[in-house]
Each structure stands twice: as C-alpha cells, then as structure tokens.
Amino acid sequence: MESRLLRVDLTTGEMRDELLPHALFERWIGGSGVNNWIMWEHFLTHDIDCDPRGPDNIFVFGVGPLAGTGAGSGVKGRITFKSPCYGIFGDSAAGGKFPYMVRFAGYDHIAITGKAPAPVYLYICDGNAVICDARHLWGKNSAETHEMLRHELGDYPSAAHTLTIGLAGENQAGIASVVSDASRIHARGGGGAVLGSKNLKAIAVQGSGGIKIHNPPGLLKWSDGFRQKIDSNEAIYGFKRRGTLGAVEMYQHIGGHFWRNNQGCLFRGEEVRSDNWVKKYHKYSEVCSADCFIACDGRYKIDGTESEKSKKYAGETFRRPEYLTTASAAGALDVRDWSEVAHWGKVTNDYGIDNQDLSCAISFVMELKQKNLISAHDVAELFGKQQRLEWGNMEDIEALLRNVSLRDNLFGQLFHDGPYWGALRYSEMKGQNFMKYAIYGKGGAAFTEEMRPFPTWMNNMAVASRGADHLKGIGLIEKFQRRDLSKRYFNGRTEAADLSIPDLKGASTALLENQVALINSYGVCLFHWMLDPAGFAPEEYYGPAYANITGISRTPQELMQNGERICNLEKAFNSRLGLRREHDTICERWMHEPTTEGMYPGKVAADMFETVLDEYYEWRGWDKTTGLQTQSKLTELGMGDVAEVLAADGALARA
Amino acid sequence: MITVHTQYQARFREITRIAGESFELAAPLVAELATAIANKYGPQMESLLIDRKTNELNASGTMYLDSKGRRIYMEDTLADGETIAFLVGIAGG
Ligand code: SF4
Numbered sequence: 001m002e003s004r005l006l007r008v009d010l011t012t013g014e015m016r017d018e019l020l021p022h023a024l025f026e027r028w029i030g031g032s033g034v035n036n037w038i039m040w041e042h043f044l045t046h047d048i049d050c051d052p053r054g055p056d057n058i059f060v061f062g063v064g065p066l067a068g069t070g071a072g073s074g075v076k077g078r079i080t081f082k083s084p085c086y087g088i089f090g091d092s093a094a095g096g097k098f099p100y101m102v103r104f105a106g107y108d109h110i111a112i113t114g115k116a117p118a119p120v121y122l123y124i125c126d127g128n129a130v131i132c133d134a135r136h137l138w139g140k141n142s143a144e145t146h147e148m149l150r151h152e153l154g155d156y157p158s159a160a161h162t163l164t165i166g167l168a169g170e171n172q173a174g175i176a177s178v179v180s181d182a183s184r185i186h187a188r189g190g191g192g193a194v195l196g197s198k199n200l201k202a203i204a205v206q207g208s209g210g211i212k213i214h215n216p217p218g219l220l221k222w223s224d225g226f227r228q229k230i231d232s233n234e235a236i237y238g239f240k241r242r243g244t245l246g247a248v249e250m251y252q253h254i255g256g257h258f259w260r261n262n263q264g265c266l267f268r269g270e271e272v273r274s275d276n277w278v279k280k281y282h283k284y285s286e287v288c289s290a291d292c293f294i295a296c297d298g299r300y301k302i303d304g305t306e307s308e309k310s311k312k313y314a315g316e317t318f319r320r321p322e323y324l325t326t327a328s329a330a331g332a333l334d335v336r337d338w339s340e341v342a343h344w345g346k347v348t349n350d351y352g353i354d355n356q357d358l359s360c361a362i363s364f365v366m367e368l369k370q371k372n373l374i375s376a377h378d379v380a381e382l383f384g385k386q387q388r389l390e391w392g393n394m395e396d397i398e399a400l401l402r403n404v405s406l407r408d409n410l411f412g413q414l415f416h417d418g419p420y421w422g423a424l425r426y427s428e429m430k431g432q433n434f435m436k437y438a439i440y441g442k443g444g445a446a447f448t449e450e451m452r453p454f455p456t457w458m459n460n461m462a463v464a465s466r467g468a469d470h471l472k473g474i475g476l477i478e479k480f481q482r483r484d485l486s487k488r489y490f491n492g493r494t495e496a497a498d499l500s501i502p503d504l505k506g507a508s509t510a511l512l513e514n515q516v517a518l519i520n521s522y523g524v525c526l527f528h529w530m531l532d533p534a535g536f537a538p539e540e541y542y543g544p545a546y547a548n549i550t551g552i553s554r555t556p557q558e559l560m561q562n563g564e565r566i567c568n569l570e571k572a573f574n575s576r577l578g579l580r581r582e583h584d585t586i587c588e589r590w591m592h593e594p595t596t597e598g599m600y601p602g603k604v605a606a607d608m609f610e611t612v613l614d615e616y617y618e619w620r621g622w623d624k625t626t627g628l629q630t631q632s633k634l635t636e637l638g639m640g641d642v643a644e645v646l647a648a649d650g651a652l653a654r655a
Numbered sequence: 656m657i658t659v660h661t662q663y664q665a666r667f668r669e670i671t672r673i674a675g676e677s678f679e680l681a682a683p684l685v686a687e688l689a690t691a692i693a694n695k696y697g698p699q700m701e702s703l704l705i706d707r708k709t710n711e712l713n714a715s716g717t718m719y720l721d722s723k724g725r726r727i728y729m730e731d732t733l734a735d736g737e738t739i740a741f742l743v744g745i746a747g748g
Contacts, residue, residue: 232702233715233716234666234699234702234703234713235666235703235713235715235716235717235743235744236715236716237666238665238666238669238703238716238743239666239716239743239745242665242743243748244745244746244747244748245748246664246665246743246745247743247745247746247747247748249664249665249742249743250664250665250718250742250743250744250745253662253664253720253740253742254720254724254742275664275665275668322748323745323746323747323748324747324748325748447747449746449747470746470747471747474746474747476744476746479746480714480718480726480744481718481725481726482714482726483726483728484711484714485714497726499724527745530716530745530746531715531716531745532714532715532716533715536715599720599723599724600724
C-alpha cells in the first residue's frame with residue numbers, strides 16, 4: 001500500500017513529501033491510526049508538555065484507505081493534535097469533500113508544525129504544495145473564507161475544497177473548530193485554536209488524480225453488496241430523511257435530552273420536540289461526501305413564514321442541524337423555535353466553534369443566574385455590561401457566542417476553553433465553588449444528551465481519550481438494549497444490554513471504543529455501522545473492502561486488534577501527560593444528582609461508576625489502581641516500543 | 656383477549672400515517688402484535704419490523720420499548736393495557 005505524507009514547517013516554510021513506510025501498516029490501517037502515530041513520533045523529539053498553542057504542537061490531517069474509493073461507506077477526514085482546551089490528546093472527524101480531494105491531490109496525511117510569521121494558507125494541487133499569503137482572509141468567517149478561496153483558485157483541475165478557521169480559531173479560543181468545506185465541522189478539542197496559533201487560516205486543495213485500487217472488480221462487487229444491504233433497509237430509508245434529527249422524538253420519549261445544563265432531560269418547546277422540522281424546513285436531502293450510499297445530510301431554507309421568530313432569518317439556508325446541534329440549542333439552552341435552532345448551527349459553524357462546549361459554557365452561567373448564585377454586579381463584571389442571561393433568548397446566546405469566540409470580555413477569557421476550565425477559573429476568581437454546575441467528563445464538555453441512566457456511556461464520558469465524548473465509544477449495546485449484540489460479543493451473555501446492572505458495561509466500553517477506532521482508521525462514516533445494515537461488525541464487513549483496496553488481508557481479530565492499538569496509543573499519549581485513574585472521572589451532577597424525569601428517573605452514575613470503571617480496566621488489561629497500561633498488554637499488541645517510552649516517563653504500570 | 660396500545664415515530668409513522676393505535680390480541684405475545692402490525696401495513700412495515708432470517712424484531716436502526724423503557728423481544732409476553740413505542744435507534748450526530 002502506498003501512502004504519502006506532506007510535512008510542512010510553517011516557521012521555516014520548508015515542505016517535504018514522504019512515502020510512508022510499508023511497515024507502518026503492519027500496525028496501523030490509516031486515518032486516525034496513522035495520524036496518532038505521526039503525532040506520537042513527533043512528541044518523541046519535541047516536548048510533550050509544550051504549550052498546545054505554541055509552534056511545537058503538531059496538527060495532522062489524515063484520511064483512511066476506504067475514503068473516496070467508491071466503497072460507499074462515507075468519508076471522514078481526521079485532525080489530530082494536542083488539545084489546547086483540555087491539554088490532552090485531541091482529535092476530531094468531519095465529512096465533506098475535502099478529505100477525498102486530499103487523496104485526489106496525492107496525499108493521505110498532512111503534518112503541520114511551526115508558526116508562520118503572518119497569516120497564510122496552505123495550497124495543495126496535484127502533488128505540489130505552496131504556502132500563500134492569507135492576510136486578505138484574516139477576519140473572515142469560515143464560510144466567507146471558503147468562498148473566497150474557491151473564487152481565487154478557480155475550477156481547474158477541480159473545484160477547490162477547504163479546511164478553514166473562523167474568528168474563534170483566529171482568536172485561539174480553546175474550543176475553536178476547523179470547518180471542512182464551509183459546512184462540516186471538526187468540532188471537538190480545539191483544532192481551530194491550533195491552526196490559529198500557527199497563523200494558518202486555511203488549507204485549500206485541488207486534485208485530479210485517482211486512488212490506486214488493488215483489486216477493482218473485487219471492490220465493485222463488495223460495494224454493490226453493501227449498497228444492496230443499505231437500499232433494502234427500511235430503517236435507513238427513514239434515516240435518509242431526518243438524519244440524526246430522528247433522535248429528537250425518540251429522546252423525548254425516553255428522557256434522553258440535556259435540558260438547561262442537564263437540570264432535566266426533556267425538551268420543553270412544543271415545536272422543537274415535534275417532527276415539524278421535516279414538514280416545515282427540510283428542502284432536500286443530500287450526501288455530504290459523494291461516496292456514501294446513505295445520504296443522511298439535508299438542507300434547510302427559512303422562508304420567514306414558519307414562525308414569528310423565523311422572520312428574522314428569512315432566506316437563510318444551510319445544512320440541516322444534526323441532533324447534537326439541536327440538543328445544544330433546544331436542550332442545553334432551551335431555544336424553542338426551529339428557525340433559531342437552525343440558525344445556531346449556522347453561526348457556530350461560521351465562527352468555527354464547538355457548539356457542545358459552547359452551549360455547556362453558556363448554560364453553566366445561565367444556571368448560576370437562574371439560581372441567583374451570581375449578582376447583577378457579577379454579571380456586569382463578566383460581560384462588561386448587564387446581560388439578561390435568559391434561557392432560550394437567542395439574541396443573548398449569540399452575544400455570548402461572540403464573546404467566547406473573540407475572547408473580548410471576562411466571560412470569553414474565562415470560558416473559551418469550555419465549561420470545565422471556565423467554571424474552575426471562575427470559582428477560583430470568586431473564591432466560591434461553582435463546579436457542581438459544570439457538566440463534563442475528564443475535563444471535556446458534556447455532549448448534550450442525558451447520560452445518567454446509561455452506565456456504558458457514563459464510563460465512556462470518563463475514559464474517552466479526548467475528554468467526555470460520544471464518538472469514541474458510542475454505548476449502543478446498552479442504549480438500544482441490543483441483547484443480540486451482547487450475546488454475540490460476550491459469549492452468549494446478555495448483561496451488556498441490561499441497563500439496570502453494571503455487568504459487562506466496562507467491557508462494552510472497551511469493545512465499542514475498539515470498533516469505533518477501527519472505523520475511524522478506515523476513514524469512513526460511523527452511521528453505516530451504527531445503523532447496522534451489515535451486522536454491526538466493522539471488523540468483518542469492512543475487512544474485504546480494505547483488502548480489495550490495499551491488497552492487505554487481515555482477519556477480523558487482527559482488525560479489532562488494530563482498533564485496540566489505536567485506543568492504547570491515545571491512552572499512552574495521555575499517560576505521558578500525567579493522566580491517571582483519578583482523571584477518568586465525571587462531573588458531580590452526573591455522579592450524584594438523580595434524574596427527575598423521563599423513563600429512567602432516580603438514576604445517578606455513582607451507583608455503578610467505580611464497578612464499571614474497574615471492569616473497563618480489566619478488559620483493557622490495564623492496571624486498576626493507577627489506570628496505567630501494562631507491559632504485558634502493550635507487548636501483546638506489538639507496542640513494546642511504546643511501553644519503553646512510558647517506562648522512561650514513569651507512566652507504565654509497575655509489574 | 657388483551658388490548659395493547661402502540662405509538663409510532665419517524666419511519667413507523669410515515670408508513671402508518673398515524674401517531675398510534677390499539678390492537679386486540681388473542682395471545683398476549685409480542686410476536687402476535689408484530690404480526691398484526693405487519694399484516695395491517697404490508698411489506699414495507701414487515702421489512703422494517705421483522706427480520707425474516709431470524710424471525711426476531713428487526714434490530715437495525717430501530718427500537719421497541721414498553722412503558723417502563725425496556726426493549727421488547729418476540730418471545731416476550733405483553734400485559735393488558737401495555738403501550739409499546741416504535742422508535743428509531745440512533746444516537747449522536
Ligand atoms: S451517512 Fe450521512 S454523515 Fe455519513 S457520510 Fe453519508 S451523508 Fe455523510
């Protein structure tokens with residue numbers, strides 16, 4: 001398998017092409033795995049404790065071997081870096097056409113270090129790369145930057161596809177995101193701040209090359225079978241229309257939302273908890289990556305006649321909000337009008353900021369105000385003026401979004417790294433402990449769903465390598481109570497699907513993390529697995545596609561081990577930074593405050609948390625007391641070299 | 656005879672065109688309910704609801720919960736007056 005890496009040093013302007021050695025693919029498939037390895041190697045020669053906003057941090061973009069091949073499983077590009085907001089491992093995926101265009105231009109990975117003296121963008125076209133002046137783009141939002149670059153670069157040899165940052169990235173807000181093709185977002189972890197700190201406004205790519213396929217007839221046959229499975233699946237037919245928005249009604253039924261900083265778990269707005277979205281705003285469905293047999297993406301247009309509030313946004317069009325965008329607005333912030341929810345998705349995208357972190361930071365301060373824990377004087381101090389901090393008030397919310405993106409007042413300065421750090425800084429500043437109102441796991445903002453009834457998810461929030469996260473594990477076996485999957489993966493045992501007991505929840509976390517890591521290394525979309533048309537076993541059904549594309553055959557066990565290796569490398573990165581068992585934790589509200597509504601009232605994480613965490617470490621083969629990796633597990637995974645580094649850093653469990 | 660109520664969401668509601676209804680069942684079994692719904696709404700519903708390879712309720716992208724929030728399976732029995740919700744099985748995004 002041939003895979004090329006472009007290295008760019010923005011300090012010196014040097015660029016270098018590297019053919020990645022074949023041996024690399026013995027251990028890593030591509031995508032997230034190779035990205036992680038590039039970052040790991042970088043920090044063997046650079047200080048891992050460096051400032052993530054400094055020139056020593058690395059920003060890696062990568063795409064996996066299935067992406068853009070016509071396999072039909074969607075395309076996701078991945079960015080990997082040391083996170084500026086959480087100070088630990090950081091990465092994030094997004095779709096769009098940018099990822100496969102990078103492959104068409106001749107590369108699978110781009111690694112960027114250093115810092116340009118003035119704003120620049122990186123332009124790649126069919127195997128050539130140049131660093132270009134971007135002073136005219138500085139100050140533009142992510143969509144404007146994308147449009148300007150498209151115009152500037154023209155349509156030859158292809159339309160330009162871009163990764164851009166908005167104002168949040170320029171101002172190095174810790175929760176700034178990187179936007180792919182103006183509308184798909186690498187949201188988590190603060191990749192936008194890393195690019196901003198490097199003065200890199202954008203990467204633009206044009207490509208006319210192809211992707212070498214080892215066995216084209218074999219891939220076509222596989223791909224046709226995969227398409228048939230998807231096309232004949234009625235549930236996927238429904239998903240095409242609503243996308244993840246289908247979860248709104250389902251969560252309203254079970255009590256799965258995150259309402260007002262998770263003080264509740266049901267939406268209150270009549271409109272936003274209904275299916276009216278589809279009736280009123282949905283204009284057409286589309287595919288985000290042109291290599292996907294599902295096409296769950298959609299486009300909205302606001303006419304201004306849908307509701308009183310919609311008048312303000314008449315004419316606005318953008319991609320349909322995903323469930324979590326909706327959850328962050330209609331749930332965390334209690335916005336009750338669909339047009340405002342849609343607009344929230346668009347503005348957070350334009351500023352280039354993570355709406356999960358942001359909504360948790362804003363709802364934290366709104367809850368303090370609601371409970372009279374801060375005075376009018378405190379509010380004036382935070383915002384430089386009086387601010388209503390009213391739930392659901394979109395005008396206020398947009399003002400706070402701007403504050404965090406620009407860091408232009410005390411609130412923005414305290415909270416630009418998300419709710420955990422914001423709450424900590426504010427508590428220290430006021431000499432009062434407000435941490436009880438910050439919702440987080442491992443320092444990362446909550447993802448805005450109710451977690452407490454679901455022990456695998458709770459564990460996942462605590463252990464995810466990039467801080468609380470739903471895309472590192474996805475506790476589907478328990479959330480959807482899939483006894484069939486529990487039996488399949490745990491020798492006929494059904495406990496993983498039973499929400500009322502801790503058994504097999506730690507094991508499920510480990511299993512699902514490995515599966516998700518594997519999918520991320522293929523460079524494909526998670527939905528094709530989550531919707532399960534081919535049996536929920538990415539190690540089985542993607543294996544032949546991988547072999548047809550690369551000529552490398554792997555057994556399902558070897559592929560799963562590949563996923564496990566990725567999780568172990570991310571863990572090792574964090575262990576080098578000093579993270580131990582005590583950091584695998586969640587916030588007080590999730591731990592001790594019971595849910596009060598929905599189908600699962602009275603749930604707190606504390607009931608099962610430590611038992612599940614113990615089981616997780618056991619299934620991982622890590623040390624339960626410290627949470628550290630063991631020599632024997634790393635040797636079994638062929639990662640003896642990683643164990644050596646950890647041992648030298650005092651970050652390997654004692655035998 | 657027992658009466659079981661249903662609630663439909665998303666694709667289920669698109670096919671049935673109603674938010675919910677009630678069924679009179681001779682035997683208090685999930686299998687009986689699934690067959691009644693499939694018979695009433697035809698092949699699209701059958702393919703959404705039942706995996707004909709295993710004769711289980713279709714697991715992919717769908718979820719069926721009783722009023723206590725427990726997933727139901729073909730072999731389960733149903734209490735008189737129970738409500739079963741037919742939902743999508745997706746998360747995140
Ligand atoms: S399923 Fe949806 S998100 Fe995934 S690649 Fe296809 S269109 Fe994009």
